[in-house]
Amino acid sequence: MKQDFWLERWEHKQIGFHQPTGHPWLREHWPQLSLVAASRVLVPLCGKSQDMLWLAEQGHRVTGIELSEIAAREFFDEAGLTYRRERHGAFDCFIGNDIEIRVGDFFDLPSAELVRFEGFYDRAALIALPDDMRRAYVDHLMSGLRRGATGLLITFDYDPAVMNGPPFNVDDEDVGALYGRYAHVDLLAERRGLPESDHLRDRGLTDARDGIYRIVRR
Ligand SMILES: C[S@@+](CC[C@H](N)C(=O)[O-])C[C@H]1O[C@@H](n2cnc3c(N)ncnc32)[C@H](O)[C@@H]1O
Secondary structure (H helix, E strand, O other), X not given: OOHHHHHHHHHOOOOXXXXXXXXXXXXXXXXXXXXXXXXXXXXXXOOOOOHHHHHHHXXXXXXXXEOOHHHHHHHHHHHOOOOEEEEEOOEEEEEOOOEEEXXXXXXXXXXXXXXXXXXXXXXXXXXXXXXXXXXXXXXXXXXXXXXXXXXXXXXXXXXOOOOOOOOOOOOHHHHHHXXXXXXXXXXXXXXXXXXXXXXXXXXXXXXXXXXXXXXXXX
């Protein structure tokens, strides 16, 4: 998936993936990670996810990584939060009080930075990437995170004959194959049926599975 694809999505406001009130599963399942309030939490491929606000309300120090500057600017503006901008390595950083969004390519985040995070949250990040990039994404994330780091992963699975990604279908077996060699993986909940979002139903999807997993780096 080319960077331009995503940059154009943001430019043309084609962001059907964005959830204006966040994901309900985050609130329900985050406590199962038992992270202390001051933990640093990474949100890869964060868009302008409202879930970052909820994570910061729990006392976490949140860092999102996002290709699009539009997403970062809209996140802070829509939340009414102030920020300053600083350049760090490959990233143009939007730095607020408890939330920072680093604008750049997730794959440019060095291991020396990844190792600082105790927690992570992946909603629509892994599933935004095509097959060949998913392995690279998990390898990069997991080889950088410290032992004991823990996070939630939300996946989406459907019959690929019905629709082309993104979102790409990732099933239970894929999660095991990607994360199993690095981490303990537990399925916390799943939901099957008609997708909740209009934009997926509009693309012809009548049956899908959402899954949420706890990942603990070994
Ligand atoms: C499907 S959206 C999900 C956004 C967010 N996680 C949410 O739940 O709303 C995927 C996001 O990843 C960003 N993205 C894609 N590839 C990226 C990369 N290599 N590095 C950083 N961000 C990336 C896109 O710009 C897009 O905002």
